Amino acid sequence: MERGILGSRGAVQILGSKTGAAMSCGKTTSTSFTCSTKHELNLHVNVKPLQLATDGSSRLAYKTPVLKNQWNLSASSSSANVVTTFDDDKGVPSSFAEEKIGVLLLNLGGPETLDDVQPFLFNLFADPDIIRLPRLFRFLQRPLAKLISTFRAPKSKEGYASIGGGSPLRKITDEQANALKIALEKKKLNANIYVGMRYWYPFTEEAIDQIKKDNISKLVVLPLYPQYSISTSGSSIRVLQNVVKEDSYFSGLPISIIESWYQRDGYVKSMADLIEKELSAFSNPEEVMIFFSAHGVPLTYVQDAGDPYRDQMEDCISLIMGELRSRGILNGHTLAYQSRVGPVQWLKPYTDEVLVELGQNGVKSLLAVPVSFVSEHIETLEEIDMEYKELALESGIENWGRVPALGCTSTFISDLADAVVEALPSASALGTRKPEDTDSSMDLMHYLTKMFFGSILAFILLLSPRLVSAFRNTML
Ligand SMILES: C=CC1=C(C)c2cc3[nH]c(cc4nc(cc5[nH]c(cc1n2)c(C)c5CCC(=O)O)C(CCC(=O)O)=C4C)c(C)c3C=C
Numbered sequence: 001m002e003r004g005i006l007g008s009r010g011a012v013q014i015l016g017s018k019t020g021a022a023m024s025c026g027k028t029t030s031t032s033f034t035c036s037t038k039h040e041l042n043l044h045v046n047v048k049p050l051q052l053a054t055d056g057s058s059r060l061a062y063k064t065p066v067l068k069n070q071w072n073l074s075a076s077s078s079s080a081n082v083v084t085t086f087d088d089d090k091g092v093p094s095s096f097a098e099e100k101i102g103v104l105l106l107n108l109g110g111p112e113t114l115d116d117v118q119p120f121l122f123n124l125f126a127d128p129d130i131i132r133l134p135r136l137f138r139f140l141q142r143p144l145a146k147l148i149s150t151f152r153a154p155k156s157k158e159g160y161a162s163i164g165g166g167s168p169l170r171k172i173t174d175e176q177a178n179a180l181k182i183a184l185e186k187k188k189l190n191a192n193i194y195v196g197m198r199y200w201y202p203f204t205e206e207a208i209d210q211i212k213k214d215n216i217s218k219l220v221v222l223p224l225y226p227q228y229s230i231s232t233s234g235s236s237i238r239v240l241q242n243v244v245k246e247d248s249y250f251s252g253l254p255i256s257i258i259e260s261w262y263q264r265d266g267y268v269k270s271m272a273d274l275i276e277k278e279l280s281a282f283s284n285p286e287e288v289m290i291f292f293s294a295h296g297v298p299l300t301y302v303q304d305a306g307d308p309y310r311d312q313m314e315d316c317i318s319l320i321m322g323e324l325r326s327r328g329i330l331n332g333h334t335l336a337y338q339s340r341v342g343p344v345q346w347l348k349p350y351t352d353e354v355l356v357e358l359g360q361n362g363v364k365s366l367l368a369v370p371v372s373f374v375s376e377h378i379e380t381l382e383e384i385d386m387e388y389k390e391l392a393l394e395s396g397i398e399n400w401g402r403v404p405a406l407g408c409t410s411t412f413i414s415d416l417a418d419a420v421v422e423a424l425p426s427a428s429a430l431g432t433r434k435p436e437d438t439d440s441s442m443d444l445m446h447y448l449t450k451m452f453f454g455s456i457l458a459f460i461l462l463l464s465p466r467l468v469s470a471f472r473n474t475m476l
């Protein structure tokens with residue numbers, strides 16, 4: 001699998017959640033990383049202040065050094081005066097009984113048929129958080145997306161064909177939405193659940209329209225990615241931000257955004273349950289290498305753009321391993337990154353290379369654990385179950401297992417419901433943001449320079465046959 005260029009984006013208004021116990025776990029094999037207490041001490045997640053308020057004030061999101069992994073919001077909000085009382089031991093504030101609560105689940109989306117593959121890829125590569133062009137060349141975003149999606153479509157189609165002709169993401173996300181609604185009802189919270197996909201139906205914009213039609217009075221936004229990345233949760237949240245700054249209903253709507261939730265006890269324990277269960281299917285469970293395979297991002301996201309994804313991923317693995325160790329499960333473990341695209345460097349180590357290395361180093365039993373996503377999708381069903389399994393077996397690994405994605409696991413869904421309930425009291429109006437983009441004030445010289453360099457780039461990219469064939473080779 002492949003990936004493209006990159007981008008950066010300031011993060012948004014955030015609501016964090018519980019903390020996890022810190023732990024350390026030692027080096028287990030040549031490729032294992034040593035877990036540390038980093039998540040306890042080193043909270044350098046990059047969050048830019050979000051300027052949204054019309055009254056001239058700005059609202060800052062920051063992490064407090066006292067409460068680990070807890071995001072706080074400064075500044076006032078339209079909901080700041082809401083008094084919340086707790087009416088039962090489930091912790092659902094009684095003040096929400098009169099509210100019309102909405103929960104917006106954000107996800108990536110996937111093509112439902114093979115004919116959808118190229119337009120889906122176009123939407124993905126047209127996202128400035130996926131292919132981040134310098135401002136000067138931004139007008140090339142869509143032509144470039146057309147080019148890349150056209151070159152990549154045949155390979156992607158093969159992958160989707162091998163998993164039944166389309167992505168299962170919409171069906172699974174709808175099931176998760178239904179399960180979440182029921183779990184919230186059990187916690188005495190009646191909420192409308194909306195699904196908003198970034199690159200395919202039902203699009204985030206459609207969900208946002210429906211939220212407005214339903215006249216929701218408080219909204220919790222829950223990206224279905226445990227860890228935050230500019231390229232996933234960040235990109236979807238940006239769509240929402242763009243609506244908020246243009247629309248008076250949304251700019252006054254109290255909103256809570258749960259930016260990442262990998263550190264929640266319920267998620268960590270649910271993952272540990274799945275791993276424990278799959279380990280017990282091996283004839284010698286204690287010999288099995290637990291192999292966490294996370295979706296990668298280009299290295300520059302983390303190094304230059306401040307994406308907290310890698311830190312959160314390492315933190316997440318150390319929490320899951322800590323939970324397993326507390327249950328007496330002392331297996332070795334490894335983290336590697338899969339699904340890279342294009343010619344740039346991605347987060348390392350790469351899954352395929354580590355699998356070969358482990359096989360050569362004599363590891364005989366391996367349990368693959370997909371860790372960056374909570375549904376089955378092309379990269380679990382095709383890349384891990386087919387490509388990586390074959391590679392592992394060829395490299396000397398004899399016993400292969402794979403942990404299923406969390407899907408609708410009840411402990412997990414119940415924890416997501418808790419996260420929603422906990423997020424509600426912090427919902428606040430985001431207001432309207434001053435436009436960040438200064439394109440409108442661009443003068444004639446700037447415009448001409450842009451066109452000049454843009455035309456040269458377009459010429460090089462589109463007209464040089466040798467470059468086109470080099471490009472095709474890196475995309476396939
Ligand atoms: C945490 C999860 C994900 C990150 C981070 C991520 C970054 C990222 N992805 C691409 C390019 C592609 N992704 C594709 C599919 C895809 N990606 C994710 C998740 C993350 N992506 C999922 C769940 C899926 C599968 C959806 C499905 O239909 O099942 C694809 C299309 C498939 C393919 O052709 O490989 C591309 C392309 C980039 C460039 C990127 C970071 C910059």
Ligand SMILES: [Fe+2]
Pocket residue numbers: 295339
């Ligand atoms: Fe992806």
